[in-house]
Amino acid sequence: MTYTLADAVAVLDRTPASLDALLRGLPDQWTTGNEGPETWSPFDVIGHLLHADRTDWLPRAEHLLTHGDTLPFPPFDRFAQIETSKGKTLAELLDTFRQERAACLVRLAAMHLTEADLARVGRHPEFGRVTLAQLFATWVAHDLDHVAQVARVMGRQYTEAVGPWRAYLRIIGPA
């Protein structure tokens, strides 16, 4: 599909409410179950999305607009939520994610980015040259990747419970 910032923002705006509707108030087994050692539960994912909004997407956009491709983005800690979510409830994380995302979108709108800005180039520490448009598209796809992950992790809690039907369930897969 054609990329516009408005289309990207339309998804970014909806992710917190969608995850909230799916997860808030669920029995803990659904929200703390994961896929095994070193994998994430829905609780972990919400903490990760929140941390990424705080430290990754807009800070990288601002870094790109300031430094162009002369200075790589600072690294992003993909495991920080293990510490930052400690002692929090899922409801608190969902509330904070919603507030943080809303604040990010206000900040983004205030940047009044033009098509020329979206074509500007920064430097990713691994990939090299990337555009601002690619960064924002990745913000969207990253949200959706983690929505899919939450649904998959939850579904897999029923791997045994569904019996032979697992053959039809893509998120679980055949035995």
Next chain:
Amino acid sequence: MTYTLADAVAVLDRTPASLDALLRGLPDQWTTGNEGPETWSPFDVIGHLLHADRTDWLPRAEHLLTHGDTLPFPPFDRFAQIETSKGKTLAELLDTFRQERAACLVRLAAMHLTEADLARVGRHPEFGRVTLAQLFATWVAHDLDHVAQVARVMGRQYTEAVGPWRAYLRIIGPA
């Protein structure tokens, strides 16, 4: 995780609102884009979930409670929504799915199922003997499978837009 009908219902109750929050009001490109020929868009998925609630899950449960494993479930048409969704808007399908699901859960509660009922056995046309508990667990996992699908299909609309970041995005995958 341990299986209880209450845990299953907790998810079934949340799916329509979660998909509604994700999809309602999005630009059409997001909701009608698919993964290529013979694949489904988010619009198609909502029609499918609605059709399955109408014709598959509770009708099969009632069939099982009536016939045990003497008579296989009637087949389920997994492509019926191609016809039944025609001329509908996504907003209409989301509204109807929410109403249909709520009505199903009222009907389910009124069945006052016991643990013994959940252990009762029916006959799947392909798999043979399946329990009522497995049927309901599959209802839940089927919801989650399609939530994951909706997120994946949407994310893949940005396969080009994310540039080199696709290497980090599981729903898109490396080039």
